[in-house]
Amino acid sequence: GMKNSTEYRALEGFVFAVTPFNFTSIAANLCCAPALLGNVSLFKPASTCVYSGYFLMKLFKEAGLPDGVINFISGSGSQIGKQVLQHRNLAGIHFTGSTSVFQTMWSTVGNNIKNYKSYPRIVGETGGKDFILAHKSSNRDGLRIAMVRGAFEYQGQKCSAASRCYIPHKVWNDIEQDYLKDVYSIKMGDVMDFRNFMNAVIDETSFNNIVSYIEYAKESEDAQIITGGNYDKSKGYFIEPTTILTTDPHFRSMEEEIFGPVLTIYLYNESWEEVCKLVDSTSPYALTGAIFSEDNEALETGKKLLTHSAGNFYINDKPTGAVVGQQPFGGSRASGTNDKAGSPANLLRWTSQRTV
Numbered sequence: 001g002m003k004n005s006t007e008y009r010a011l012e013g014f015v016f017a018v019t020p021f022n023f024t025s026i027a028a029n030l031c032c033a034p035a036l037l038g039n040v041s042l043f044k045p046a047s048t049c050v051y052s053g054y055f056l057m058k059l060f061k062e063a064g065l066p067d068g069v070i071n072f073i074s075g076s077g078s079q080i081g082k083q084v085l086q087h088r089n090l091a092g093i094h095f096t097g098s099t100s101v102f103q104t105m106w107s108t109v110g111n112n113i114k115n116y117k118s119y120p121r122i123v124g125e126t127g128g129k130d131f132i133l134a135h136k137s138s139n140r141d142g143l144r145i146a147m148v149r150g151a152f153e154y155q156g157q158k159c160s161a162a163s164r165c166y167i168p169h170k171v172w173n174d175i176e177q178d179y180l181k182d183v184y185s186i187k188m189g190d191v192m193d194f195r196n197f198m199n200a201v202i203d204e205t206s207f208n209n210i211v212s213y214i215e216y217a218k219e220s221e222d223a224q225i226i227t228g229g230n231y232d233k234s235k236g237y238f239i240e241p242t243t244i245l246t247t248d249p250h251f252r253s254m255e256e257e258i259f260g261p262v263l264t265i266y267l268y269n270e271s272w273e274e275v276c277k278l279v280d281s282t283s284p285y286a287l288t289g290a291i292f293s294e295d296n297e298a299l300e301t302g303k304k305l306l307t308h309s310a311g312n313f314y315i316n317d318k319p320t321g322a323v324v325g326q327q328p329f330g331g332s333r334a335s336g337t338n339d340k341a342g343s344p345a346n347l348l349r350w351t352s353q354r355t356v
Contacts, residue, residue, distance in 0.1 A: 005225050008351040009134060010038030011237045012118055012148075014250035015350060017041050018077070018085050020096045021048040021155045021202055025324075026164045028056050029341055031070050039091070041070045045230050047095065048202050050074040079104065079285045080289040092350060096159075096341075099126040099257070099285075121349050125329070125336040127257045128159045130310070131279050133302065134157030134167045135272060135293035143292045143318055144175045150290070150318035151263035152241040155201050159314065159335070160288040164254045165265045166275055172267050183227040183241050190322075200236035201260055207237035210260030213253050214242055217264075222248040227297035228261070255283055270299055276305035287324075287331030290314035301303030342353045 015034035019027035031043035045053030057072040073080060085108045091111070095102055102124045103175040109120055132150060134143050150162030167175075201207050201337065211231055217223045228242030244253055244264040253264040268275045279289070289310035291302045299315060306313065311331030312322055322329045328335055328343035339346045 005356045007356065008037070008348070008355050009109065009354055011091035011121065011350060011352055013089035013116075013120075014040040014087075015092040015094055015121075016090060016344060017043045017094045018081075018097060019043070019053065021046040022154065022159075023096065024049065024052045026096055026341065027053055029062075031095060033341075034092065034094060035069050035348055037072035037347055037350040039133055039350050040068065041094075041311035042082075042126070043070050043072050044077070044080055045072075045074060047074070047076065065340055072119050077101065081108070082192070083134075085109060086115065088115055088117055089212055090120050093123065094350075095122075095124040095126075097124075097126065102126045104200060117351075122241050123286075123337050123339045123346065123349055125159065125331070125339075125341065126162075126334065127259075127285055128163070128331065128335050129158055129257050129283035129285040130163050130253065130288040131283075131290070132162050132165045132169050132319060133275065133289070133291045133306075134165070134294060135291065135298045135302070136168045136171060137295040137298065138171060139294060139316065140171065140175050142178050144182065144199075146318035147179060147263065148186075148206060148290070150320050152183070152186060152198060152261050153245075153320070155157040155198050155239070156261040157201060157206075157264075157322050160329075161259075161261075162263060162290070162319055162320065163258060164266050165263060165281070166249075166279060167265060169267050169269070172265070179243075181228060183243060186241050188238055188240070194353070198241060198261065202237070204233065204237060206259065207231070207233055207239065208260060210239055210258055213256075213258050213260075213262055214239075215242045220246075220251070222246055222251055223253075223264075249278055257285065272301060273305065274309075276302055280309045281304055283332065284334040286317040287335035288308055288312045288314065292316055301325060308332065310338075311335065311339045 017031035031041040077311040121286045169289040188198045191199045223246040228240030242263045328340035330338045
């Protein structure tokens with residue numbers, strides 16, 4: 001005489017979808033995922049990618065999206081966010097962007113928690129300080145290619161881009177010349193010319209920030225620049241693919257997110273277990289990381305010691321370029337809530353269960 005069921009309701013209110021400049025297709029994901037589960041989305045793109053967001057909205061409309069389901073609003077994040085985050089009907093935040101902005105949004109929600117109709121769901125994917133860790137048994141060509149592509153594709157403007165690298169001295173001696181040749185062969189220029197592998201960085205603020213790390217390395221006794229180091233903003237914000245070699249595993253560019261074409265290499269003498277612990281404890285982020293080894297025992301040790309260091313963990317592959325539909329993406333610690341865009345777990349965050 002008993003019948004039980006559980007239904008998955010939409011949230012009571014709207015979801016604020018805030019999208020980044022560097023990943024056009026995830027702008028569609030962040031506003032559409034809540035809408036798929038019956039929610040109203042407020043879609044605010046980063047100020048540097050309003051144009052592509054506008055065309056996404058045109059695409060949605062042409063596909064038959066009814067008015068009022070996804071609502072496109074462009075403008076200053078500080079102006080729009082101030083109103084949206086205090087609104088009584090805020091039911092959730094779906095965010096990809098910088099760690100500092102996400103933490104500010106979370107603080108604002110906390111300060112206004114008594115004003116909401118319900119507790120907002122907060123889902124965010126933020127920064128990274130992504131690593132490549134090489135074992136003495138690593139495949140040399142695979143490692144070298146992962147370093148070049150992982151660090152310099154899209155000018156390093158990926159939260160998953162390789163930014164710090166740990167290599168044994170012997171391995172570096174084997175790959176150094178080929179690595180330098182690869183990096184110096186990179187062509188920069190207008191992306192309309194497909195011979196160009198790198199383009200300009202997004203804007204002057206980003207340019208100035210990246211340059212500050214390069215200049216810091218030039219002036220430091222603990223580092224030397226072995227590729228790149230030059231930059232020019234006379235026409236576009238161009239920065240050469242820059243490689244820093246450091247003797248300090250806690251050098252500034254080994255610890256802080258740069259979001260540009262800068263890779264810092266530390267040549268280690270530590271044991272495999274010690275260097276794994278060093279990688280795990282160096283950065284507040286835990287987004288992506290890669291280990292290279294042909295030794296299965298070393299791989300298993302690395303996987304165990306680096307359990308919480310990366311939400312997307314790669315073995316003998318570059319730490320960037322997660323395949324949509326195969327590798328749900330996200331990390332924890334300062335890298336976000338690890339709700340994995342592209343997974344069922346993420347969709348369920350935009351539901352509220354009712355047991356009948």
